[in-house]
Amino acid sequence: MHVTIDGETYEVEIIRKLGNRNTYIRVKKDLKIYVTTNTFVSNREIEKLIYSNTEFIAKMIDKVDKKKEKDEKFYYLGSEYDKVRTSTKGIVLGSQSVFLGKEITKEDIDKWYKKQAEKIFSEHLENCYKLYSRNIPHPTLTIRKMTSRWGVCNTRSKRVTLNLELIKMPLFCLDYVIYHELSHLIYANHSKDFWTLVEENCPEYKKIRKYMKED
Ligand SMILES: [Zn+2]
Numbered sequence: 001m002h003v004t005i006d007g008e009t010y011e012v013e014i015i016r017k018l019g020n021r022n023t024y025i026r027v028k029k030d031l032k033i034y035v036t037t038n039t040f041v042s043n044r045e046i047e048k049l050i051y052s053n054t055e056f057i058a059k060m061i062d063k064v065d066k067k068k069e070k071d072e073k074f075y076y077l078g079s080e081y082d083k084v085r086t087s088t089k090g091i092v093l094g095s096q097s098v099f100l101g102k103e104i105t106k107e108d109i110d111k112w113y114k115k116q117a118e119k120i121f122s123e124h125l126e127n128c129y130k131l132y133s134r135n136i137p138h139p140t141l142t143i144r145k146m147t148s149r150w151g152v153c154n155t156r157s158k159r160v161t162l163n164l165e166l167i168k169m170p171l172f173c174l175d176y177v178i179y180h181e182l183s184h185l186i187y188a189n190h191s192k193d194f195w196t197l198v199e200e201n202c203p204e205y206k207k208i209r210k211y212m213k214e215d
Helices: 043-051 054-071 106-131 164-168 171-183 192-201 205-211
Strands: 002-005 008-016 024-027 033-037 074-076 079-086 091-093 097-101 140-144 151-154 159-163
Touching: 002 043, 002 054, 008 043, 024 054, 033 043, 043 054, 074 106, 074 164, 091 106, 106 140, 106 159, 106 164, 106 171, 151 171, 159 164, 159 171, 164 171, 171 192, 171 205, 192 205
Parallel strands: 008 033, 079 097, 140 159
Antiparallel strands: 002 008, 024 033, 074 079, 091 097, 151 159
């Protein structure tokens, strides 16, 4: 069963036990609504009960959401930071904590990541290009969030696309992905020759791939 509260759809998990006298509504960490009740209460009645308690449920969801956000760590260049909400504005990175202004949203954090990535990724791409063992065309850089890969190389347009998520990883991961994508400018496949070329430029690539759980 699904319900919509404040425009968001939530899954409802119904737990029926013969011995339950009352019906309870809870929201758990997975942001699902759990209804514990007995075998005599119908789904329709449960739905009614939920919709007559939306204000209370919305409060529970909000509370779980806030706790979840606080428990989620902040990652930057392979280090982990605690999130601390402050009354000041913006995002400030400390040595163990990241200080986030009250108004800072997930989108703001992504924007901040993107800003850092634009500088760091282009510097590293430039550097790897300079150090590269063979003659290759100068690539252009695109940065975006991707879900299934760390990098893409368009051999025709000589464009290297790097996953924004790399900003959360140690820099050796970034360099490996860059060398990997640059090697595609010579071999468009993942042949034995390709991996030899990757190793020529990034001798530790096997360990790094393991670290990144790429294989
Ligand atoms: Zn590849």
